[in-house]
Amino acid sequence: MKDFLRDTIVALSTAPGEAAIAVIRFSGVNSVRIAASLIQLRSKKELSSVSPRTLVNCTVIDNGLVLDEGMVVRFAASASYTGEDLVELHIHGNPIIVDRVLELSIEQGARVATAGEFTRRAVVNGKMNLLQAEAVGALISAESRQSVFLAHHQLHGELSKQLYNFREQLLSLLARLELELDFVEEGYAFASEKEIEKVLTSIRLYVEELIRTFPTAERLSRGPRILLLGRPNAGKSSLFNSILGYSRSLVSITPGTTRDYLEERFVHNGVTIRLIDTAGLRNANDEIEREGIYRALEMVPVCDQILYLIDSTQTSTIPEEMQFVHGLRLQHPSISITSVLTKSDLASSLDDQHLSISIKDVSTVKNLLEILSKGYGTKQSTAALAVLNIRQLNLLKHIHDLVSEIQAQSAIPTEVLSALLREILIPISELVGETTSEDVLNKVFDSFCIGK
């Protein structure tokens, strides 16, 4: 028998790198002992005698020398995130200090946590179910305020509650169907067809709604990814730089690796937008240029929108460009493609049918940003619940298929109906993580970061 869940784990729980503060977390039976061996409390007390959930000053000691000064707090197993004794050590966010503290902890018997292991222990110890654990993951990686709210909903067990409710209803129906079968000679009928229909319909409608809103929810959780396309000098890079300059909330710069593109993230109205500039498509030969655009289009599957920029000063080629956009739309019906006329300040005449911008006029860029972030904001979407990932989506689809299968048939024999209703209980249990296989659990927790 492995003692995998019994040892004490340690990890840096804040983002790595230089920062004002870093939090190192310990969980397991020896967490207090291990943490205590690294520090001296300013009050000279023992860490184990400090009341739980009280932050106290401490000094981190490395072989008799002061390594850092910080604060420490302990949580008792009965009221901690993991359901085990847990200690948080707050120190300065210097990687050298952090690494040394981790090293010292390992010397004292701690093990570096694997990805998601703190949350996994919370599940193992019954502090949350799998749906809630997934919500924790979603919360950390949420890219919009709206998806933060959605994750909170699930974290508080809203989806679980509804699923448990459905399970209760199904079990109640099953109990009565079974009674009918067990006492078939007595000719009792304990569950009416109407009632069964009602329960199934309510499950189906609920699940349908969740499935329907999944694309939105998914988009919400990662924010839109917008591809800038257009001929050379259409103004792509100017727009790219202008937007980033305007927004001033540049999150990161990710240079394209093998492909010739630049992707940057910025936050607008609480939504993380990824803008991709397809640079490097500059070729004199028109044919090759088109080829370049097609190559850029290979990125389409990961995009939500395309902005096709057209130089409004090149009036003669506008119809041809529009034609091309039309072709693109036919090829990619699921992607929203917006044609944008650039350099509107230089254009001689512009019709109102097309969106036009000029980077010299901040209001036009701002207007474009509003349009891009539309549908991702906090106010536009009102869904209270959402499916957070593909695992949940697939199980919901399975439930939907089973319910639809029953509803599509007439006069199902009771013993078969009972078998089918029992079958619906399986994906429901899997959703909340009650009968989930080890593989699935591993997959869920592997997507977590270490320290969570």
Add this chain to the structure above:
Amino acid sequence: MNSYYDVIVIGGGHAGIEAASAAARIGCSTCLITMTISAIGRLSCNPAIGGMAKGQIVREIDALGGEMGRLADLSGIHFKMLGKSKGPAMWSPRSQNDKDLYPHFAQQRLQEISNLTLIEGVVGDVGVKNGAVSSVQLQDGQRIECRSLVVCSGTFLSSRLHVGEQSSVGGRMGEPSAESLSEILRHYGVSTGRLKTGTPPRIHKDSIDWKLCTPDVGDAHPVPFSRQTAAVTNQIQCYLTTTTKDTHQILESGFDRSPMFTGRITGVGPRYCPSIEDKVYRFSDKDEHQIFLEPEGLATDSVYVNGFSTSLPEEIQEAALRTIPSLEKAQILRYGYAVEYDYFPSYQLQHSLESKVVKGLFFAGQVNGTSGYEEAAAQGLLAGMNAARAIQGKSSVVLDRSQAYIGVLIDDLVSLTISEPYRMFTSRAEYRLLLRQDNADIRLAHIGYEAGLVDRKIAQEVQSLTESIEAAQDLLKKHRVKEQDSSGQAVSLWQLLKRPECLAQTILPYVPTDSPLAELLTDERLVEQIEISARYDGYIQRQLQEVERFKGIEESQLPATINYNAIVGLSSEGREKLIRISPRSLGQASRISGVSRSDITILSMYVR
């Protein structure tokens, strides 16, 4: 006098009969100890075998080479397939049996078995050496050595009979109780509990106004339980009547004197085979309950009032009965009574039905907290088989839940903490569509054959039937015909057969007379199997997939050395049950009541 038998069976009820017969026929010298040889095989409660879910068990017992099916056929006087208003998975054979003939044939059968000795006596002591059973001492001083002991003592352990406010010591009306056995076994670390069960009054057939009842006729073509029985016939009719509001009122007036309500019976009674006072109390919105009047035999005047199990005072029983249409002048031959007895909570057993604490000690039947002849017989058969196999150094026969109702029964017994006598229901079987009365031999005959209880000839017949069914299904799936409707599409005969109301007859015209299929379809058993498989096709496939899924969790072993106290996060009730029951697999753990789903998640993470 000293003697030795490989296997000793205590008790001559339905469990004891099967255990003794199986052990002896497998090749072990066996002796059956009973208080009264002439009481072996008594139908102490209702004179009937089978019924919903129980009929399937009898078929399984027969398929494995047990006795009950044949005995029920020999002594049966009324045969009916129940559950016909539902699909074939719900069909359950049932017979009314002559209460004198059943024990007669049972005793005759046991006396025929060469390796088997019947001894009258009461066990006074059990000898255990080095943690293994070694002998039995009778109250008359006789000592018998043995290597395996199968306890099938039914409701006779420290039993009390209750009628109204009267109670007396006894195992069945007119028969003594065995006072010491549970005491002895407790000494060896086996714990005991109390249960109760009841039986209805018997009335004189001439005091019933039969004109006022509805006849409950047997099947026009009665079907025997055993594949070794050629044919059975209906010799009597049963009758149906119902209780009235007056009946219920009178019964209620006696509640304060019912041992069940006054708490004099500490054992817990069955919810599913409830007493009439229970039914009136719990279903107070129902104005009537069905009462079946079942003659107890051909040569007796006694009629069993099925559905009226009671332990109310005699005058209340009589007054209440007389408010039932047709029973206005009923003359009671024997009043209903309740019996309260010791049982051995069966989580103390392994799946082989051997005790976890004493080697070679097996338990079967009502002592394990079950109710019903069929449940008892099934356990007796497996316990007898495994007691003999243990001596022969062979591994135990353990049926799993997807193989047989008997598998469900035993797995439930060793996993569940029962609070009332356990009765089988079809709803307990998650693979109900697979576990049918019509395919018991196909499912189990090979196991009975390998154990040495089924003849080679029968095993071969079943094997060849199984192969023919597969061949016929293949041919039906391959053979395509044109639809008769305007579409003219090609469909397979199998697809045709799957349509509602479509029978093998319907497709016969499409089958070329010279094809092997035509030959195969002349076999009635085969046709029946094909029709049922077509009807449940898809669902059965899915149940089979479920069986596969279930194998994963079933095969996820939980070592006996696991320290549940060291696993943080288990619920306290779950932890306590896991320690007590020590399940052998994650699957079994998941069926223990009190072990929550999150406990299972924790365990599965723990043992990965």
